[in-house]
Amino acid sequence: MPREQKSEKSNKRGRPKTIKETCELVVRLAKENAWGYVRILGELRKLGLHRLSKSSVKNILKENNLAPSPERSRDSWDCFIKRHFQTLWACDFFTKQVLTPLGPRMFFVLFFINIKTRKVCVAGTSRHPNREWVNKKVKSTLPLLRSHENGKKLLIRDRDTKFSKEFDELFNNNGFSVQKTAFMSPNMNAYAESWVGTIKRECLNHFIVFGERHLRHLIKEYVEHYNATRPHSSMDNVPLEDTPSKKTGNIRCQSKLGGLIKHYYRE
Template sequence: MPLFLSLVYLLFRRALTVAALRVRSREFKELEIVVLRHELVVLRRQVARARLTEPDRVFLAAASRLLRGTGWQSLLVRPDTLLGWHRQLVRRRWTYAGRRPGRPRVSEQLGELVLRLAHENPRWGYQRIVGELAGVGVRVSATTVAKILRQADVPPAGARAGLCWREFLRAQAQSMIACDFFTVETLWLGRLYVLFFIELGSRRVHLAGCTANPSGAWTAQQARQLAWSLSERLTPIRFLVHDRDSKFSRVFDEVFRSDGVEIIRTPFRAPQANAFAERWVGTVRRDCLDWILIVSRRQLEQVLRVYVDHYNSHRPHRALDLTPPTPERRLRLVSSHPPDHLHRRDLLGGLIHEYALAA
């Protein structure tokens, strides 16, 4: 609308100018034409390119059809400029508003979904990701998937499929178990040895026993008792990790080898090679043994059995999303509001507390 009004105003002014020229003499008109042409020459020397509005272009295009011969010299534009304006009008006519050339842009949700599948499955290539998305009703081409991964600096499947030690241990953790000894000093300055096993996948701890003289025969007997209980597992144990302590004798290893378990000995003076067992030793000391005076082996066994039961069934574990290794079925809150009644259970004389919803 503003363009139309501007064009009407410009035409009205030109009509008034033509009417005023009719009352002037011919000599005056010719003199004025000469002056205007000279001003046009001066203007062309000072301005390299004049800025024309849409009404100016419409007027000059219409006037060009009326001028003949030397009249073209009076125009600010050349014939190829008029042809260029015409080509622009043709392009505008056949240009659809609101539509960009090329393929439609990929949505952010689809990009995030492709990156999620690529990160969670490093061995999947472009075609596998396309097929997996097609299975859930998302249609996308392999070229689009490759472009999304390339823009996010995600390498191809061959470079992403490298297996690190962390991923290897997580994949094998369900079939691995570790064992170790730790010592406890009694009130009478005696030393007791504690043998335990820990499942690397579930972090479940098995207390084998306590003794003041851990001989090879005693260690082998504890291994037999544990092997009998592990035979009921759905996932069989394939690897046993322990250090090179002489208390782990050949008989101890043969008990597990007879069940198809491979023995892995850690290097010398490398406690981090058996990090899960070493970490549990620190946990049981900080939570329990550092706060109790142990008098006898029987008391130590009773304390450790209570703590191991608490550790396996109640104590939250960060590696298990703050759930215990073998959680018991308990009443859980549905809402985010704190409960009105909590029941507290004291263990080891109040050293450890367990909380549950009151019935």
């Protein structure tokens, strides 16, 4: 007699396959946190999922090319920026060639930018920004930086030698932690670098600058526009000082720097 065929519904040995939704949850917990297998398992049990074992979690992560906890817990610079975004400042220098009675000279501009609000504070301009000059400008600028938010704040700076130990101490004594970027890594100070490109592209590159006074005037006019009336794509395309706009009324134009900067508003 032919052997009877086994029923398709016959019992199978071993653990039942983990359902798709649970696998996706394990992967999500691993990607959003630096947790190990046991910690993920504990979180699953909090959610009423008791059937998984430590080895099941391990296999799910392995199948999805997710490394164990020690490797996933290595912090990235992007994660660092996001974690401190609410109280983060960045500083840097940019340069502009200026015509002087002695011929063309390169001037340095020290500035700070608040990463959350995008507001910029220019500390000063100088042909010779040595450590003493930088520290003097920091002392006069710190009250403005402190006024933006309460609590511990963080400052990103590069390893330019003009930023000295005294520079760091001034910030530490005023509620800031100072984080240095890696050597030759301008991308780690991307917000400051981006603003340098913006002021040059939208303002300074359009002018031959005659003297330091002229340079200061150009920067002052542009920073006031940037901080108050210029729409920002990264801030829902509204000005940093967003005020209720009128829906009716005559449209007027406020012009600065020979018409280079224009602000439209309703009366």
